[in-house]
Amino acid sequence: YQRSSRCSVKHIRGPPVSFWRGNIRDFFYQDNVGDLDFKYAKDYGLVWRLGAPLGEDVLMIADPKVLQHIFHKSGYNYLKNTETLIKTNMLFGSSILYTPSGRAHARHRKVMNPAFSTSQLRSFLPLFQHSADKLCHFLGLEVLRLQGDRASTEGQVVAVNKWLSRATLDIIGETALHYDFGSLENSKSEVSEAYENMFVESRINPSLLDALFRASWKYMPLLLVEFVQYLPGRAYSRVRKTRKIIDRVSGGLVDRATEEAKIVPVEKGKKDVMSVLVRANLSENPSLRLSKKEMVAQMGALTFAGHETTANTLTWMLWELAKHPEFQEMLRTEIREKREEVKAEGSHVDFSVDDLESMPFLEALIKEVMRFHPIIYQLIRIAGQDDTLPLSEPLLTVTGEAIDEIPIAKGQSIMFSICAYNRIKKIWGEDADEFNPMRFIENRVEPEFKVGMYGNLMTFSAGLRSCIGWRFSLIEMQAVITALIERFEFCLPPKEQGVEVLRKPLGIMGPMVKGRLDLGSLLPLNVKPLRA
Numbered sequence: 430y431q432r433s434s435r436c437s438v439k440h441i442r443g444p445p446v447s448f449w450r451g452n453i454r455d456f457f458y459q460d461n462v463g464d465l466d467f468k469y470a471k472d473y474g475l476v477w478r479l480g481a482p483l484g485e486d487v488l489m490i491a492d493p494k495v496l497q498h499i500f501h502k503s504g505y506n507y508l509k510n511t512e513t514l515i516k517t518n519m520l521f522g523s524s525i526l527y528t529p530s531g532r533a534h535a536r537h538r539k540v541m542n543p544a545f546s547t548s549q550l551r552s553f554l555p556l557f558q559h560s561a562d563k564l565c566h567f568l569g570l571e572v573l574r575l576q577g578d579r580a581s582t583e584g585q586v587v588a589v590n591k592w593l594s595r596a597t598l599d600i601i602g603e604t605a606l607h608y609d610f611g612s613l614e615n616s617k618s619e620v621s622e623a624y625e626n627m628f629v630e631s632r633i634n635p636s637l638l639d640a641l642f643r644a645s646w647k648y649m650p651l652l653l654v655e656f657v658q659y660l661p662g663r664a665y666s667r668v669r670k671t672r673k674i675i676d677r678v679s680g681g682l683v684d685r686a687t688e689e690a691k692i693v694p695v696e697k698g699k700k701d702v703m704s705v706l707v708r709a710n711l712s713e714n715p716s717l718r719l720s721k722k723e724m725v726a727q728m729g730a731l732t733f734a735g736h737e738t739t740a741n742t743l744t745w746m747l748w749e750l751a752k753h754p755e756f757q758e759m760l761r762t763e764i765r766e767k768r769e770e771v772k773a774e775g776s777h778v779d780f781s782v783d784d785l786e787s788m789p790f791l792e793a794l795i796k797e798v799m800r801f802h803p804i805i806y807q808l809i810r811i812a813g814q815d816d817t818l819p820l821s822e823p824l825l826t827v828t829g830e831a832i833d834e835i836p837i838a839k840g841q842s843i844m845f846s847i848c849a850y851n852r853i854k855k856i857w858g859e860d861a862d863e864f865n866p867m868r869f870i871e872n873r874v875e876p877e878f879k880v881g882m883y884g885n886l887m888t889f890s891a892g893l894r895s896c897i898g899w900r901f902s903l904i905e906m907q908a909v910i911t912a913l914i915e916r917f918e919f920c921l922p923p924k925e926q927g928v929e930v931l932r933k934p935l936g937i938m939g940p941m942v943k944g945r946l947d948l949g950s951l952l953p954l955n956v957k958p959l960r961a
């Protein structure tokens with residue numbers, strides 16, 4: 430994107446910047462994701478300026494009026510940046526995540542929408558519940574295994590994030606691909622390993638040299654994108670190997686679903702995301718249909734987008750419940766009361782979607798976890814044309830002038846600080862820096878500008894490219910957390926182990942234990958089975 434020099438953003442305040450390194454990479458070395466954003470938002474206001482390598486200015490935005498302007502009022506005028514596009518193309522191919530133009534994106538989204546309709550998602554609940562039961566079963570066995578011969582009623586310390594990751598991989602496999610990853614049973618397959626590798630590849634923080642090389646990608650015509658994956662080097666060849674496995678398996682599944690769609694009537698057809706997607710695609714105007722290559726890419730992208738995102742959000746939920754036993758008890762009481770109500774009614778055994786949606790504390794808890802722990806904490810876009818950003822409150826410039834809008838030029842890089850937006854006191858209350866689900870029960874949240882589609886949060890993003898799987902994820906989280914809290918008690922590990930959990934930038938925001946970063950993503954909690 431060619432930048433016009435008409436509108437500089439040099440008058441926007443921000444921390445000192447090095448020309449070569451910029452200061453975007455400082456984010457990788459924070460102890461806790463968000464610390465820098467919170468500090469800068471406090472020092473400079475809801476918009477500030479950072480530097481990318483090679484002297485590029487990046488506008489950081491937490492201001493709700495700008496977010497509303499860009500996500501809700503600007504259509505496709507703000508584009509994904511070239512580095513993100515190249516990376517997603519390298520990992521999955523031409524899926525919805527790699528759609529440089531609005532037209533391409535709208536074509537993908539139209540075919541995918543039916544697979545994420547409310548009725549379709551409701552039909553997934555039994556599958557979510559089945560996996561949640563399996564998770565409880567295997568978690569219980571793990572506690573017994575760790576206990577060994579010792580008789581104990583105190584529970585055992587378990588890396589709960591690993592179990593949640595396995596459960597959500599199985600869930601996305603069954604619901605999206607009609608494929609059994611067997612991850613909870615620990616029958617590691619070539620495919621589940623490939624998906625795990627893909628996730629690791631996606632979050633590798635580049636060295637300075639690689640960061641400079643990637644910074645040059647923005648000058649590369651997108652036509653050459655395909656060739657980046659053929660670059661020499663270990664990291665690139667690992668990605669190629671992983672892609673080959675995923676594409677082969679997804680290709681076979683797409684072929685099978687396509688054959689079935691041709692002979693099985695719609696009402697008798699399978700309900701997994703891929704089968705619905707294949708049917709929607711076949712009934713689409715041929716010029717708008719997704720190609721087989723795009724369908725295959727979609728499967729990899731969906732599995733990626735829907736797996737660790739939900740697993741990490743659930744992980745942070747358990748962490749907060751362990752830190753706040755009073756909230757854990759409130760949730761358990763609400764679940765047990767609902768269980769009694771359902772039993773008394775006698776019409777069904779497991780919770781229905783309506784049952785899950787009629788638990789106010791559960792809803793407030795999920796919103797608060799998504800506010801406090803947005804696992805995608807920043808998003809990047811490039812202005813596709815000159816524009817003027819309207820501010821919700823005056824902003825002081827480097828000369829001390831107060832401005833209420835910022836003119837920007839086509840090509841301007843913008844990063845949205847979801848984590849800083851989610852902590853604005855004016856919106857979420859004076860106690861925004863504390864975890865407290867009650868703010869949603871007591872209706873203390875007062876948004877002047879409507880931004881996100883769930884609780885006015887930005888955690889699922891907003892607008893045309895917002896998360897297509899947000900409802901899927903909510904029902905999945907409701908099913909998993911109710912099953913876990915009914916059957917287990919989660920506490921912080923014993924103090925003497927001195928566990929300090931950090932919110933680390935692992936591609937998405939994941940937990941790591943201070944002093945044991947070598948162990949990778951890790952959340953140890955004491956897990957105690959409860960009597961039925």
Ligand code: HEM
Pocket residue numbers: 525526538730731734735736738739742804805808887888889890893894895896897898899901902
């Ligand atoms: C707590 C869980 C989740 C969170 C916080 C989350 C968050 C997000 C965010 C912030 C975006 C926008 C990314 C961008 O603009 O670059 C996004 C997009 C997307 N998400 Fe999610 N997501 C979650 C779960 C899921 C699930 C379960 C699925 C699928 C089953 C999914 C599928 C997608 C897809 C396909 C996109 C791209 C949409 C598009 O470009 O139109 N997500 N998600």
